[in-house]
Amino acid sequence: MLSKNQIKLIGKLKQKKHRQDSNLFVVEGIKAIKELLNSPFKLYHLYTTESFYIGETLETVISESDLKRISFLTTPNQALAIFEMPEVKAINSNKLCVALDNVRDPGNLGTIIRLCDWFGIEDLICNTGTVDCFNPKVVQATMGSITRVNISYLNLESYLTDTDLPVFGAFMDGDNVYKADLPEKGILVMGNEANGVAPEIEQVITNKIAIPRFGQLQATESLNVATATSILLSEFKRRSIEM
């Protein structure tokens, strides 16, 4: 059985403000929930339909129709869990990290978190205009990777101004990334879906790089931010193998 207060709490967690006030966020689906249960993330409460009961202390069995009532998905997926947000750790500036400037699309942020995990990037730095990583659509898209990447929201301009590391950014007129020097330590900045990197961030970028376009020159639109990130991270990491 669900109490009115439980329903109200879950509903509120759709909004960033309430997630931040309560330090809680929602994950849906048995597969994603299991990934989070097997991580250092702390469970706050788990709601499962009978056939998916997994025996957690903080678990309540609910009916399909109750799950439908609390789920954020159009097709609810067997279970819904509330987790506590992890403590954000200090950024490890001894490695390559990724920084995002106003990335707005939850799917793109989720894909980039998954890419960071794949490529062993420990730290993802987001400006405060970037979509919240505990947005339910982002959490869903990360497929559990959110538990393995340390995500810091901060004033990106001042962070980049203060760092001693080389700051890389993708620009149409940058140096060919396949031929550029790519160090093991640095920050790779990726910009907004429509506008790219903001002018004040561009000013603090020390190394402009570009992914060469092989198609008909005048025609092709720029690459999507998530696919551009995947190509650039692949290129940075390839070099570290070859060294």
Add this chain to the structure above:
Amino acid sequence: MLSKNQIKLIGKLKQKKHRQDSNLFVVEGIKAIKELLNSPFKLYHLYTTESFYIGETLETVISESDLKRISFLTTPNQALAIFEMPEVKAINSNKLCVALDNVRDPGNLGTIIRLCDWFGIEDLICNTGTVDCFNPKVVQATMGSITRVNISYLNLESYLTDTDLPVFGAFMDGDNVYKADLPEKGILVMGNEANGVAPEIEQVITNKIAIPRFGQLQATESLNVATATSILLSEFKRRSIEM
């Protein structure tokens, strides 16, 4: 003014069967429509709201509420056009091409078409289980790239059995792509989002490759099919620059 027949025709074009019967498909939004008008694709009819009238012969000005009636989008975007499907050209087997086995997500197919365009891949080969490239969500996601990539739907297993080209596929246990021999001519096969490449397709793959994982080994989920395609195409094309 919209006639009942016009409304009926547009509604039918949501379905693959009707698109194939009529050889027509729908594009929405001024930006995407302009890309298609500037391509060899033939306009069948254009519906625009007054402020976006562009003076085509086959253009009808309609009201916002009429646009809302015919649009497939929740937020209609100033114009809707019907175009004729292009003629599919013979596959140019003298270059690298990409083949898809049961890619189902329209966003993924759209992103892959855009990547093919960026990397100068002329031919995209899809098995018949792959989502239709004239699905409105795919057309939208390609950002005009659909006009610059020749997309063939065919029996992929027999096509790959008959080809003399090396057939590459991404597998967890494949050779490290950064160190593998990657020729200028070949076929890169990408599989279904959940199940990868089907067993009968796997049998005709001559070169298994893998994108090395740099994160904590046991944990990271596989990469999304579109990001994996971007990394592999980048790697194939980088070699061609260096030769």
